Amino acid sequence: MSMAYDAEHPIPMPPILWDNKGFWDGVTKHELVFQRCKQCGTWLHPPRPACPRCRSFEKEWAPSTGKGTVYSFVTYRESPHPAFKAPYSVVLVELEEGVRLVSNMVDVKPEQIFIGMPVEAVFDDVSEGLTLPKFRKVG
Amino acid sequence: MSVMRSIKNKAAIVGIGISSFSRDSQRTELRLACEAIKVALDDAGLTTEDIDGLVKQTDDASDEHAVTSSMGMGNLTYFGECRWGAAPGAMVMRAAMGVAAGAANYIVVYRAVNGSSGRRMIPSMRTSGQMSTSDLLQWTFHAPFGHMSEAGRVAMIVRRYIHEFGINSEQFGWVPVVCREHGAQNPNSMYYKKPFTIEDYRKSEMVVEPLRRLDYYEEADAAAALVVTTAERAKDLRQKAVYVLGAAQSMVPETEELNSYYRRSISGLPETAQVGKKVFSMAGVAPKDIDCVQLDDSYGPFVPMQLEELGFCGRGEGVDFCNGGNHIRSEGELPLNTSGGSLGEGHLHGMNHLIEAVRQIRGTSTAQVEDARLVLVASGAGGPASGLILGGK
Amino acid sequence: MVMEYNPAIPLLRPHIDLDNQGFWEAVKQHKLVFQKCKDCGLLVHRPRPMCPRCNSTEKEWAPSSGKGKIYTWVNFVYANAAYPGIKVPYLVVVVEMEEGVRMISNMYDSRREDIYIGMPVEVVFDDIADDLTLPKFKRSAA
Numbered sequence: 298m299s300m301a302y303d304a305e306h307p308i309p310m311p312p313i314l315w316d317n318k319g320f321w322d323g324v325t326k327h328e329l330v331f332q333r334c335k336q337c338g339t340w341l342h343p344p345r346p347a348c349p350r351c352r353s354f355e356k357e358w359a360p361s362t363g364k365g366t367v368y369s370f371v372t373y374r375e376s377p378h379p380a381f382k383a384p385y386s387v388v389l390v391e392l393e394e395g396v397r398l399v400s401n402m403v404d405v406k407p408e409q410i411f412i413g414m415p416v417e418a419v420f421d422d423v424s425e426g427l428t429l430p431k432f433r434k435v436g
Numbered sequence: 437m438s439v440m441r442s443i444k445n446k447a448a449i450v451g452i453g454i455s456s457f458s459r460d461s462q463r464t465e466l467r468l469a470c471e472a473i474k475v476a477l478d479d480a481g482l483t484t485e486d487i488d489g490l491v492k493q494t495d496d497a498s499d500e501h502a503v504t505s506s507m508g509m510g511n512l513t514y515f516g517e518c519r520w521g522a523a524p525g526a527m528v529m530r531a532a533m534g535v536a537a538g539a540a541n542y543i544v545v546y547r548a549v550n551g552s553s554g555r556r557m558i559p560s561m562r563t564s565g566q567m568s569t570s571d572l573l574q575w576t577f578h579a580p581f582g583h584m585s586e587a588g589r590v591a592m593i594v595r596r597y598i599h600e601f602g603i604n605s606e607q608f609g610w611v612p613v614v615c616r617e618h619g620a621q622n623p624n625s626m627y628y629k630k631p632f633t634i635e636d637y638r639k640s641e642m643v644v645e646p647l648r649r650l651d652y653y654e655e656a657d658a659a660a661a662l663v664v665t666t667a668e669r670a671k672d673l674r675q676k677a678v679y680v681l682g683a684a685q686s687m688v689p690e691t692e693e694l695n696s697y698y699r700r701s702i703s704g705l706p707e708t709a710q711v712g713k714k715v716f717s718m719a720g721v722a723p724k725d726i727d728c729v730q731l732d733d734s735y736g737p738f739v740p741m742q743l744e745e746l747g748f749c750g751r752g753e754g755v756d757f758c759n760g761g762n763h764i765r766s767e768g769e770l771p772l773n774t775s776g777g778s779l780g781e782g783h784l785h786g787m788n789h790l791i792e793a794v795r796q797i798r799g800t801s802t803a804q805v806e807d808a809r810l811v812l813v814a815s816g817a818g819g820p821a822s823g824l825i826l827g828g829k
Numbered sequence: 830m831v832m833e834y835n836p837a838i839p840l841l842r843p844h845i846d847l848d849n850q851g852f853w854e855a856v857k858q859h860k861l862v863f864q865k866c867k868d869c870g871l872l873v874h875r876p877r878p879m880c881p882r883c884n885s886t887e888k889e890w891a892p893s894s895g896k897g898k899i900y901t902w903v904n905f906v907y908a909n910a911a912y913p914g915i916k917v918p919y920l921v922v923v924v925e926m927e928e929g930v931r932m933i934s935n936m937y938d939s940r941r942e943d944i945y946i947g948m949p950v951e952v953v954f955d956d957i958a959d960d961l962t963l964p965k966f967k968r969s970a971a
Contacts, residue, residue, distance in 0.1 A: 313576075349690075369593075387578075401582065412595075471879075
């Protein structure tokens, strides 16, 4: 089962700003990229102006393998917003690169989700002008 | 000029005022604030002319100048605003520093919310019209995935806590049960005479798994205020002074507001641990010396986590500590939230926990702990935090 | 000349709450009232939850004579610095009422050249919309 949306209510659009634009440009092209510090190679998410490890402002958008495991998850039994139809789950995925990403599963029921479940990224063109990275179970 | 080494014993709380908790106060927030301040002033035996400092929570809609022009205060020389759920401890610290530094003589700390009835003032726009960076994080990377409610954000962290320590989530129920028992004895409480049992808790519905409705607070209308002055001036006032022995605020790497998902471990409350270290060392006491705790129970599962971080029990032992409720009842070895807290008295963003700490030291609580001399208050679990150790002479 | 509102732009309506309700209900009835403390008699404007003199929360709405003098004024001439819903130029005045309180308002139909600080004025009521009446001022006969 995948996330069900209410067509009458638009999904809240992520505000795109200079610091996070590279992530969303990648997602639109169905690529999962994360900020990586050019100076020390640290992968960073969420995106930010400078690297907390070496304080460099130089960064690049590096492609992720898209593979990871479920680190944590919640299941909404009541929807907090009219766009989203409950019940649905929200996962926190830990990617191989070490960063974590909040997302949704596709084709997986809430009861089937478990911490440690291997997943890989897919892309959902949910509406006009909005693609979201989501995850499916591997294996 | 010598530098003050610590705030310990320099300041005291000398007056308190708190409204009753309700679902509809039938008053504006500004009125609630003024009324609570009036009660606190009367309690302290002071007048509006004595007040020369105001400290409030950043998002509190009752601006300092609205309070002064409604209450007829005179000249003010000190202000402070504190943010987040950590505000209560931070506000007392801000006021204590103000009087200790000689910037003001009598400082009022206040908070007023119509969280339930929603009779709120229109929130003012930030001058730039832009979202804060914290809002940006949530709207950019969480909201499009339906991760939007406060309970949902907390649930993500609670899930890891359950996973890493093999917790049976039904055991979380002892905190709300005991807080409600305490609140049921408190005539001011939204739940006066309305306790519930662990069976009621177990039967209650999941809202955002793993959180049940009874695991977290309901919105309420209420207000509270207190008066802070120097330890010297406190001696001349009518109430037993409650001294600030330790005070601290806290933020650690990758702290977010209930969204600290991106650091290595997300199953603890490192901000609370940092507060604990600082306040215990400042006060020169240890967890075993504390007679009573007032912890942030806006989300019940944060209570066992705070007990662990503050050193009252070991990592992962918090839920067992609360199991059955005996340790945390007012007769137990570590009484918790004795006026009810957010879960059992009502939600005033941690201010009522502070007021109750003062009552415990004065001996005027509705669930009085015998010989309560040292009380620890912790605010802001799950984000930037703060804490106080308060004590009698 | 009378103030003109731009129909394409929403009117700015006062935020009415429990503390100021009495003032606005009276305005709707074409009456000007001010908050008066029931315990010590102090008159205040703007409305507030407590009397600043004696801290009582008991209040009543005392009728005003409606007469006062211009205390200070501004003339909005540049559209970008004014509210787009109101056609420039328009006058905003602070009137000191006979009762001693001051209030912000507009001149109903005066021209900038005709007003001055100290000018005697009296209140009139402008029913701008079904749900919006505002007190405004005209030069007083006296």
